[in-house]
Amino acid sequence: MARTIRIGNAQGFWGDSVDEPVRMLELGHVDYITMDYLAELTMSIMQRQKLKDPKRGYAYDFVQFIDRVLPTLMEKGTKVIANAGGVNPESCRDALLEVAKKHGVTGLKIGIVTGDDIMGRLDEFREKGEKLANMDTGEGLFDAERQIMSANVYMPTNGIVEALDQGAQIVVTGRGTDPGLVLGPIMHEFGWNTLDQMALGTVGGHILECGAQCTGGNFTRWQEVPDMTNIGYPICEVSEDGKMVITKHDGTGGLVTVDTVAEQLLYEMGDPENYITPDCVAQFSTIQLSREGKDRVLVSGVKGKDATPFYKVSISYLNGYKAIAALTVSGPDAYAKAQKCAEVLFGRLERAGCVYAEKNVEYLGTGVCHEGIVPTAEDAPEVVMRIGVKDPDKKKVNRFGMEIAPLVTAGPPGITGFAGGRPKASEIVAYWPALIKKELIDVKVDVVEV
Amino acid sequence: MKKIKLMDIAHARSGDKGDGSNVGLIAYTDAGYDIIREQVTADRVKQHYHKICLGSVDRYEMPNLKALNFILHDSLGGGGTESIKTDAQGKTHGMGILSMEVEVPDDFAG
Numbered sequence: 001m002a003r004t005i006r007i008g009n010a011q012g013f014w015g016d017s018v019d020e021p022v023r024m025l026e027l028g029h030v031d032y033i034t035m036d037y038l039a040e041l042t043m044s045i046m047q048r049q050k051l052k053d054p055k056r057g058y059a060y061d062f063v064q065f066i067d068r069v070l071p072t073l074m075e076k077g078t079k080v081i082a083n084a085g086g087v088n089p090e091s092c093r094d095a096l097l098e099v100a101k102k103h104g105v106t107g108l109k110i111g112i113v114t115g116d117d118i119m120g121r122l123d124e125f126r127e128k129g130e131k132l133a134n135m136d137t138g139e140g141l142f143d144a145e146r147q148i149m150s151a152n153v154y155m156p157t158n159g160i161v162e163a164l165d166q167g168a169q170i171v172v173t174g175r176g177t178d179p180g181l182v183l184g185p186i187m188h189e190f191g192w193n194t195l196d197q198m199a200l201g202t203v204g205g206h207i208l209e210c211g212a213q214c215t216g217g218n219f220t221r222w223q224e225v226p227d228m229t230n231i232g233y234p235i236c237e238v239s240e241d242g243k244m245v246i247t248k249h250d251g252t253g254g255l256v257t258v259d260t261v262a263e264q265l266l267y268e269m270g271d272p273e274n275y276i277t278p279d280c281v282a283q284f285s286t287i288q289l290s291r292e293g294k295d296r297v298l299v300s301g302v303k304g305k306d307a308t309p310f311y312k313v314s315i316s317y318l319n320g321y322k323a324i325a326a327l328t329v330s331g332p333d334a335y336a337k338a339q340k341c342a343e344v345l346f347g348r349l350e351r352a353g354c355v356y357a358e359k360n361v362e363y364l365g366t367g368v369c370h371e372g373i374v375p376t377a378e379d380a381p382e383v384v385m386r387i388g389v390k391d392p393d394k395k396k397v398n399r400f401g402m403e404i405a406p407l408v409t410a411g412p413p414g415i416t417g418f419a420g421g422r423p424k425a426s427e428i429v430a431y432w433p434a435l436i437k438k439e440l441i442d443v444k445v446d447v448v449e450v
Numbered sequence: 451m452k453k454i455k456l457m458d459i460a461h462a463r464s465g466d467k468g469d470g471s472n473v474g475l476i477a478y479t480d481a482g483y484d485i486i487r488e489q490v491t492a493d494r495v496k497q498h499y500h501k502i503c504l505g506s507v508d509r510y511e512m513p514n515l516k517a518l519n520f521i522l523h524d525s526l527g528g529g530g531t532e533s534i535k536t537d538a539q540g541k542t543h544g545m546g547i548l549s550m551e552v553e554v555p556d557d558f559a560g
Contacts, residue, residue, distance in 0.1 A: 041531045136468055220461035220548070259461060259476070262515050266474020268465035269519050272512050285512055301514070322534055360527065360534045369542035372501025373549060388534025429531050433468070 002241035005189050007182050007204075009234050011035035011082070012211030014042050014059055020211070020233050021065045025072060028249035030235060034181035035062065035082035036209055043175065044316040044429045046086035047119065047150040057088035058172075063095045066170065070103045077169070081160060081181050085172040087150060089114050092172050093448070100450040111163030111447040113173040116153045118313065118441070125440070132313060132434040141434060147318040149429060153436060154312045156278040159443040160184030166447040175314065177277050179205025182236055190240045197242070199282035199304025202275070204236040204244055206282075207264050207299070214246060214264035216254035227253025244299040245292055256295040265289075274305075278312075278438075281305040310435040319430035320357070321397040324388040325404045328417030331381045337412035338363050338385045344411055345387065345403055354399050358390040384417070390428065397425035452556050457548035460486055464544030467521060469529040470505065471540025473547050476517040481558070483516035489552045495520050498550050502543065520547075 010024035011017075014037040024033050037059040050057030062084035066073070073080065085092045089112040100108050118125070122141075125132065132141035141148075152175035161184050163171045171184075182205035186192055192201060207214050214234050216225035225231075232252025237245040246261050248254060265284060269275075272284040281304060288301035329338040342361045349355075364384040367374045389400045401422035408415050456462075456475065459482035464473045475490060477483035492509040499507075505523030512519060526540055527533040537543070 039530075218463065220457075220463070220545075259478075262476050262517065263461060263463040263474065265515065266472070266476065266512075266517055266519055267463050268467060269472050269474060270467060270521065272510050272519060285514060287514055289515065316531075319532065322532075324534060358534065362536055364536065369537050370502075370546040370549070373498060373546050386536055390528075390532075390534055431468075431529065431531060 002239040002243070004237060004239045005031045005185065007032040007034060007185055007208070007236045007238065009034050009036070009182070009208035009211055011037060012209065012213065013037070013039060014061070016211055018061065022069055024233055024249070025069055025076070025078060027252060030078060032079045032081060032185045034208065035080070035084065036178050036181060037062065038083045038086065038175060040314055040316060040431045041429055043087060043152055043314065044149040046088070050088050055091045055094070058086040058092035059084035063092065063099060066096055067099045067102070070099060070105060073169070074105055074108065079164070079169050079171070079185070081171045081184060083173045083176055083181065085112060085114070085174045087117055087152070087174065089172050089174050096170060096172070097448070097450060106450055108170070108450045109166070109168045109447050110170045110172070110450070111166060111168030111445060113155065113159035113163055113171065113176065113443065113445055115159070115442050115444040116155045116175040117151070118153055119148070119151045122148065122151060125436070130436065130440070132315065132436065135433040135435065141315065141432060149316040149318060151313060151315045153441050154278055154314065155443055156311070157184045157187065159445050161187045162443070162445040163447055164188035166445070168447045178209035179277060180279065181205060182208050183279065186238050195280050195304035195306065196302060198280040200242065200244060200299070200302040202277055202280060202282045203284070203287055203299060203302050204238065204246070206275070207246055207261055208234045208236055210264065210267060212254060213267060214261050215248050215256050216260055219255065219260050219263060221259070225253070225255050229253060246297045246299060247295055256297055258289045258291055258297055261289055261297045276308060278307060280307050309438055311438055311441055313434045313436050315432040315434060316429050317432060319428045320390060320392040321394045321425040322388060322390045322428050323397045323401050323423045323425050324386065325401065325423045326387070326417065327385045327404065327407060327415055329383050329385060329412070330414040330416070334380055334383045335363055335366055335378050337414070338383050340412050341385060341407050341415065342387065345407060348403050349400060352399060354396045356389040356391045356396065356400070360388045362386040394425045401425070451553045452558070453551045454554055455548065456486070456490070456550045456552060459552075460548070462544040462547050464540050464542070466526060466530055466539040469526050470521055470523040471525050471543045473520045473522060473543050474517055475520070475547055476515060480516065483513065485552055485554055486518055487511060490518060490550065492520070494550070495522070495547070498547065499525065499543070502546070
């Protein structure tokens with residue numbers, strides 16, 4: 001029989017279940033646990049943390065998880081791959097080394113993969129004539145003054161492979177692709193390197209990258225999902241001969257069917273012919289799914305094409321301020337009273353000289369999410385008003401927050417739900433997707449042993 | 451012919467793509483896929499989401515999964531981190547398509 005490995009995902013995003021990594025480790029066998037912590041916004045938050053304290057800027061949750069399970073991890077030999085490094089993988093490793101020391105562990109190898117953080121290289125690229133043009137608008141990054149917060153390249157997966165080849169049991173990366181967390185160990189274990197093999201590994205990674213979203217979470221027929229409380233997170237079972245099965249630990253809740261997996265394949269999908277990663281271009285139009293048994297779905301037929309000559313870069317920059325407030329309006333005439341509140345609120349703000357670049361009022365409970373699809377429920381017994389403003393002027397945005405509470409006493413009757421003080425202006429972190437030539441970027445791998 | 455809702459023959463999921471969202475619509479059967487492929491056009495989807503999607507709609511066919519994928523451009527009020535809408539990531543757009551009506555033969559069993 002062909003050799004088989006099991007790769008689990010125990011974290012779909014920063015803020016996902018804190019118990020799941022432990023459950024993934026303890027409820028059954030996996031060879032690898034992968035954890036995805038990074039989103040565009042996360043990178044800018046981490047960059048800000050690092051500015052305040054050069055030892056921060058990574059996902060501290062990950063260090064706490066390792067602290068919680070390190071003895072078990074050592075005993076079982078389970079490997080862990082996480083993009084928890086954020087904008088400071090070195091400090092994340094230092095924190096992990098401290099944890100290892102505390103537990104008295106020896107022989108543990110920890111690898112970091114870096115080279116993605118190009119924040120400090122932007123001037124160099126500008127001088128070299130790189131435009132870093134916005135993929136959506138075509139505008140050059142350097143065409144206007146911008147307060148750039150972070151700039152990270154989506155790195156190829158060979159850095160993870162290299163760290164594993166050097167014997168790392170824990171691999172911490174900065175920005176990489178989410179599917180790379182799964183593709184990496186497959187390439188390391190089986191030496192897969194053809195386009196079709198890398199495309200299959202990428203598809204496996206895409207299915208796993210949002211945790212329970214392929215095991216019954218966010219599933220259309222939610223009524224059919226057993227024991228959602230104890231939902232099992234996904235495991236990608238891969239054999240050296242190219243067989244791939246999506247499953248979960250026995251005894252956990254949730255559901256792995258062709259339907260739950262197909263939904264996740266379509267999640268955040270663009271052109272199915274061209275799922276572009278730094279490693280290859282996977283053709284989602286070739287994927288076949290079939291049932292192999294209870295909570296087991298076979299993935300096959302996947303074709304890949306040559307990778308492009310570019311890496312994608314994710315740049316974040318400050319783009320003004322926003323504030324959001326909410327008030328609960330009871331009946332009778334809840335919707336009409338809420339509309340009156342909005343009229344009064346913006347009338348008072350205009351009187352104070354505050355007109356906003358953008359404003360938005362939603363009457364939650366009347367059919368906001370599916371506006372225009374379902375009729376507006378004008379007779380809703382109560383509604384929650386959700387009001388937001390955006391503007392480059394922070395003072396104006398803060399002035400908005402001061403005008404909410406007076407609506408309770410100087411507006412229509414029966415309004416409540418104002419708590420937690422005046423909503424304050426928060427910075428808007430905007431996102432600038434761009435491409436960069438691959439030859440300008442180097443993957444760096446460093447493995448140390450405790 | 452009779453009218454049924456897409457939820458009777460298909461399931462769906464959505465997510466964000468920059469300032470747009472994607473809506474994946476997956477038929478349960480081959481017959482169901484034929485129905486959605488013929489009737490759920492980009493124009494109908496644009497009309498269905500006329501209050502939500504302010505841009506154009508792209509449509510991709512994925513017969514291998516009995517699925518259609520739609521990109522709803524300009525539908526998030528600025529996108530994930532910039533939007534002041536409650537659904538800044540298009541998480542709810544997928545459920546929205548399932549109330550669209552399609553025509554099927556009277557004896558259509560799915």
